[in-house]
Amino acid sequence: MQTFDLEAQGLRALNSTLHAQAETTNQTAWEIVNPKGAHAIAVGLDAPIEVNVKGSTGYYCGGMNKQATVHVHGSVGPGVAENMISGTVLIEGDASQYAGATGNGGTLIIKGNASSRCGISMKGIDIIVHGNIGHMSAFMAQSGNLVVCGDAGEALGDSLYEARLFVRGSVKSLGADCVEKEMRPEHLTILEELLERGGCDAKASEFKRYGSARQLYHFNIDNAY
Amino acid sequence: MCGIVGLFLKDPGLQSALGDMLTDMLITMTDRGPDSAGIAIYGGDGAGAKLTVQSDTPEDSFAKLDNHLRKAIKGKVAMTVKDTHAVLEFQTDQIGAARTFLAENHPDIRVMSHGSTLEIYKEVGLPRAVADRFALRQMAGTHGIGHTRMATESAVTTMGAHPFNTGPDQCLVHNGSLSNHNAMRRKLRRLGVHIETENDTEVGAAYLTWKMQTGSTLGEALQSSLDDLDGFFTFVVGTKDGFGVVRDPIACKPAVMAETDQYVAFGSEYRALVNLPGIDHARVWEPEPATVYFWSHGQTPTAQAA
Structure with a gap:
């Protein structure tokens, strides 16, 4: 395993070292010590490596990830796994605002709580949150799955397109054009796989499904101010 | 930001x-x-009153300011100058008279804070x-x-x-x-x-x-x-x-x-x-x-x- 001391060696050296790992690298296990809340740790990775961050991070950890597994043994600041393409980002603690924003693919697992705007404009990513999520989550979400084992804040799924939202606890309020939908067998199958992938100790039958009412897809004069 | x-x-x-x-x-x-x-920053025993004041010309503004204040309010005044700021300490009932004196005689001095334990320091840079x-x-x-x-x-x-x-x-x-x-x-x-x-x-x-x-x-x-x-x-x-x-x-x-x-x-x-x-x-x-x-x-x- 390769150990990288971020405080001693610096962020630019870290990210360029990780970027240099090719598809066929033998150095697949990395440990980053002394992250100390730094920004942009392990962004833009594109190799099947596993990066363990031993502590909490600042903004944009694991952004634009492809293939790699980024495992943060702490909490993360705003914009974790922003625009992820593939791979896995796993957070042991909490995530600040806009976790998984605009993600195209891959899996983001948050074992604590996520704050506001979780999954905003998600485009195919799967986000699995063991705790609660804050207000305006999944705003304009286009595709992918958002699983919340706890509660959701205000205006969940506002102006939603085709993402699936699964919430076990309460939803403070639904955003414009977001409605509760029937949980059919195919949704239970999808959710069971997501819960297993996320390591969640929860039953799919305990969740409710929310999605788009599809009333904002076409211009409607009654929606104009 | x-x-x-x-x-x-x-x-x-x-x-x-x-x-x-x-x-x-x-x-x-x-x-x-x-x-x-x-x-x-909050410190001290809070027994008296504190004013933190600021001047862009501290050498002139704070020169003998404590003496002038003592005469004006007829009471004890302690002054600690730190760069462009000074902390003035009085008995609690004299803070009003001190502020009146400063307002009338020292347009060059601005009050950053008042209270009994609070001091405020701030500058550009x-x-x-x-x-x-x-x-x-x-x-x-x-x-x-x-x-x-x-x-x-x-x-x-x-x-x-x-x-x-x-x-x-x-x-x-x-x-x-x-x-x-x-x-x-x-x-x-x-x-x-x-x-x-x-x-x-x-x-x-x-x-x-x-x-x-x-x-x-x-x-x-x-x-x-x-x-x-x-x-x-x-x-x-x-x-x-x-x-x-x-x-x-x-x-x-x-x-x-x-x-x-x-x-x-x-x-x-x-x-x-x-x-x-x-x-x-x-x-x-x-x-x-x-x-x-x-x-x-x-x-x-x-x-x-x-």
Whole structure:
């Protein structure tokens, strides 16, 4: 395993070292010590490596990830796994605002709580949150799955397109054009796989499904101010 | 963008290190606010009254100022000059006379803070330089708040820097931008509230002062600010006993808090907190939007949802 001391060696050296790992690298296990809340740790990775961050991070950890597994043994600041393409980002603690924003693919697992705007404009990513999520989550979400084992804040799924939202606890309020939908067998199958992938100790039958009412897809004069 | 740091000590053993810890936190937030910095620090026995004053020409303004004040108020005056600031100490009942004397005779002197334990120091420049000018590292106290400013709404001046004094031993720092500050300034000026600059945060501070002068507690004033102030804000307020935190309902301005048996700490980002003792085992969380939090000595933390 390769150990990288971020405080001693610096962020630019870290990210360029990780970027240099090719598809066929033998150095697949990395440990980053002394992250100390730094920004942009392990962004833009594109190799099947596993990066363990031993502590909490600042903004944009694991952004634009492809293939790699980024495992943060702490909490993360705003914009974790922003625009992820593939791979896995796993957070042991909490995530600040806009976790998984605009993600195209891959899996983001948050074992604590996520704050506001979780999954905003998600485009195919799967986000699995063991705790609660804050207000305006999944705003304009286009595709992918958002699983919340706890509660959701205000205006969940506002102006939603085709993402699936699964919430076990309460939803403070639904955003414009977001409605509760029937949980059919195919949704239970999808959710069971997501819960297993996320390591969640929860039953799919305990969740409710929310999605788009599809009333904002076409211009409607009654929606104009 | 701006940076806020705050530290409230539960462990009296850390009081001598308050200035040192806050200075490290402040300097870490330089990236969020390199144009000016300020600190509000609470210390001393609180037996008398304290005024922190500022002058752009300290050599002239502060020369024999203590002697002149002694004659004017016919009482004891202690003065400690630190760069462009000076702390003046009196007996509590003489603060009014001292302020009248300064207002009438010293247009060159501006009052940064008044109270019994609060001192406010703020200037234009990099946070490290501001901290050095006032020897912030050497200061002791029970709690303090710091701010690094990246101006967006108004000029980079000493008076536009934070913290702002809102009432006796009370102060405000702000990350964000108020969008209804012009209308609110006009309203408050019509009501007779003095507002010096075109700065948005000064309007927020004046609003809180006005609410408290008209019967609100600080908690009530913060609660009503959620309805009356429009825009983005994370506010941290200092009081004689502790500090409070409130974020607007959108809560896009970052905030993170940490608590141990020794302290409660606030930072705009986690990296401002990383060198605090025992941080790896602290309870760390993000304050909820539209929720007023308070910490004070001898009381458990309170959170009140709007």
